[in-house]
Amino acid sequence: MTSPDLPAELKAALNARLEGLSRNNAASRAAAISQTYREGGGSEAIRTETDALAYALARMPATYAAVVASLNALAEIRPDFAPATLLDVGAGPGTASWAATEAFSSLQRCTQFDANAALRTLAQQLAHDSTRLHAVTYELGPARTLLAQAEPADLVVASYMIGEIGQAERAALAEALWSKTNDTLLVVEPGTPAGYARIISLRAQLIAAGARVAAPCPHDRACPLIAPDWCHFSQRLQRSRAHKQVKGAEVPFEDERFAYVALTRLPATSHPSRVLAQPDAGKVEIAAKLCTPDGVTVTRIPRRAKADYARARRWRWGDAV
Template sequence: MSRTPTYAAELRAALSDVVRAVDERELARATEALVARYRSVGPASAPILASEVHVAAYAAYRMPATHAALSRVLGAVADRGVQPRSLLDLGGGTGAAAWAAAGAFPSLESITVLDQVEAALTLGRRLVADAPSPALAAASFGRARAGAWPEEQADLVTVSYVLSELDERQQDALVADAMRRGQVVVVAEPGTPDGYARVIRVRTALLAAGWSLLGPCPHEAECPLLQGDWCHFVARVNRSAEHRRIKGAELSYEDEKFSWVAAAAPGLVESLAAEPSPGRIIRHPLKRKGLVEFQVCRPDGTAGREVVSKKAGERYRRARDAEWGDPLP
């Protein structure tokens, strides 16, 4: 997986400009409401985005972490040889996936973000106004509801951090919409047991429709972690001064955990340049003197321990640099 979220600094700068333009007391109240909403359970935990201040609070509070997670996800998809010219982001809000995709795919020429909240779309347009990527700066932010998306097609369709706001019937319909509109579909959710369960439902639907997995799984068998564990990864987020203040945090970083799945439409995967990975690292590696121990999901559909010793030479050197979420060296 890509380790450096491209355009992260530019996004932080754009968010800082937004935060500085909002009354500090109003922003604090909106952030408190946002945090309380996230701590509730179920679909009602979707953030309140009823005003420009609430949207600014949401973007400043959550967008850096969402962008970091999606940068890792889309970097891994790019590593499989995917080179989309067009992106359609369903339920994309303020555009975190658009920023991540612009960094991961230099091939992108057009970006369309659809969401039902006009205030989020307005802020998304403002954030990309001076973006360093031509495709990102020219991105289209359009208002549309789930189930009533315009009949637009794209090489890549993303659905990120959206499914938790929907019931299972709506989730299934949204994934079906994504498959109808794209050649590659990427779905990301929070790296919690519930988020993982939603990703597994999407994975099952993609495979049932004849799609081929691009990641993170190196196989298309049943997930070996279904009993008592869940598959998730992590992205480190560097916090700006405004980000720390809004979150009431002292550390200069945070770790965003996420689950994801990506798949290609029938017949497409054979045309991609990169080979499937020999396995995926599914926990922090244990690095000791002379060896590195991994927990790995393998191409044969099993998960377990892999050890690379110093005797492996170049493979050992690559193993020392490998991280949670990377392909097994």
């Protein structure tokens, strides 16, 4: 399993970019950029080197952790998956590419797409001395335009980017992403009801186009959850000193909520159930909310069933069981 914390060489590269930068200025820019994101403004607020670095310090650790958690879930279902090529669409500072190269040592070629010049510059600086990403190709421009010209890849990733475009554009982008997927497409979004809704819409569209769900769902049918419930997961990550300073936080960790779907061209197979919330462990029993091939259910494991109870005590939110 790949660690949710940023790899050492990425931390070193970020720290090197911090030399001479005012932490107060970075914190101020990070707050402004985060506000723009919450209002649906996307990356348009990131215009300068300081903007890009502030964004990376504030958001890169959590985004990386969410992508790693999604890739870990995929690898658990597909232990033989060894992609050689990667397309990172909406790459930003290269977060998903770093996560994918940590998760899959088989990757040999990585291509990144984004329309933001400041983020591309930062991504290239961070990858410059990397042993894994030094030869990455980063193309600047609109995602669909670049996808139309791209070679297909074994793994295509779009993380935290489909929420930045309109609904009609999302459908066209989903089709373009799938058309360039040789094997698996991973889409990750914030773990909000809106993020979940975007994932579910894309999931339904691409299943209709022939895709099969690899993770997290144990089936290809419509999501059985009923509003106001929604499918999302949580990944805890440790905050570095710089991360805490930029976020103005004292707590040494952060819990990133995210929603995701991994879609594959492989034939349909049976998958294990998925834990949809942190199980409630009591003295008499453990109650766990599971998404199963037959729908959502609350499974209760009595303490007297010692082996099953001991196994269920190890279940965590997001686990395949």
